Amino acid sequence: MSTFSLLKKKMSLFRQSIRGITFIQHFSSHSSNVNNYYLRQKRKWPHSPYKTKYQDQETFPHQLAMQKLIQSTKNMSPKTNLLSILIDSFSSYKCNPTPNAYFFILNTLTKNPTTWDQIPHILDHIHNVEDFNTPEYIFTYLIKFYGVSDKTNLAFELFFTMPCFRCNPSVKSLNVLIWVIFKNNYDLRFVLLVLVKCQLMNIWVEESTFKILIKELCRIGKVKICVDLLNLMVDSGFNLDGNSCSLILCTMSGLKVCDGIDIWGVLKEMRKLGYIPKRVDLCNVIRFYVKNEKGVDGLLVLNKMKMSGIMVPDIVCYNLVLNGLILEGEWNYADEVFDELLVSGLVPDIVTYNVYINGLCKQNKVDEALRMIGCMEDLGCKPETNTYYTILEALCRSNEMLSSATKEFFGQMKLKGLQLNAHMYGIMIDCMIRNGEVDEAYNMLHEMVGMGFVPQSVTFDGLIYCLCERGLLSEVMELLSIMVAKNVVPGIGSWEALVQALSNSAKEDSSK
The missing domain is CATH 1.20.50 (Pheromone ER-1)
Structure with a gap:
């Protein structure tokens, strides 16, 4: 038989064997899916006895030594010399320590501050005794550890001496060192110095380095x-x-x-x-102008968004612009923006209404603000406490509104079950005092204290002054006792009014 014929026959047998193996693998996988235990129990070709967990005879001693090392460090004391335990564990099985074993020891040492002084000895041993190429992950771990432990100088030293440990530093360890520099608020010149030295070490920045630099620089502004x-x-x-x-x-x-x-x-x-x-980016652009009191510029950004077709503004964008215009007092622009968002088909949310109502109240258009609350309820947007607080403050501030309207609005807030706070009660009491309704203010203050709220010292002082003018000293003494119980210090005006009231009372008694 010729050589060509013999080769052709061998190739045919090889292809048949391959097809047979493929069929057996497919059949075996199918059988395992249907829980065919017969093939597994009666297989003709059992697993090789050498395919065990410790198949590699060279790593078997290392695994036993590693197990002994782990067992020896479980109940160690702070004075235990882990380097000697490491050497003894591996020498007992006649093998050399592996990089993973050293990493385990270093990881164990870093968890206890009392054992940190052993780390330099471990590194010196790796440098002077061992001959393996030290993996970079050991140094990235230690650099990060030194950074978290506020030992940045050691992180610097370790990074630039990595070649002495037969390890070529890469962008991974560079990124960790840059993170450490920023974390410990070092001067940015240190970052520049590290980047220049890294070029001399043939370490070139990658995309990940740029991301870390941008993230950390943004963090510090x-x-x-x-x-x-x-x-x-x-x-x-x-x-x-x-x-x-x-x-x-x-x-x-x-x-x-x-x-x-x-x-x-x-x-x-x-x-x-x-x-x-993204939409959040455009909102941040508008928010920048609003924060810097440039609401009109924010409106221009909104218009550019619509004209350039970058993105259709949503209700959040309109809310930001509306708030910026109202903060600057651009009422006409604010009205136009509010009308525009309604025409564009957007549905105002609670933020929209609160911002617009705040603008109306700043213009003393309290009647329109009250009508706006009615519109909110009709459209299914329930007003919140801040909405009522804004209008209540405007009612008390307006000279055109009667005190009865303010008290009626405050009563509606109670009926609707709104959670009142100390500021609301304080506004009502101050409003009553200005309108000369001293008795009602006195009762309101008692109601406020009964609700568990503590009035401010200014509220007490104003009411005490009015009571002293009327000669109601018993009520004054009662308020003073409440102030003492609530740890509120009376102002100078309260003491002056009280002294004046007592002197007037003494004069009246002497004249009688």
């Missing part, structure tokens, strides 16, 4: 640097990270001043880089 890093990230060939873009905009929205950066301009630059903003 260095937004301008974050924007520069974002551009550098794209210029370096990395993908634009959407989460970093959102984080930058969110951080800017929380700052009062933003180093002269135009947040809308930043968003435009992000869009040029390929970022598609």
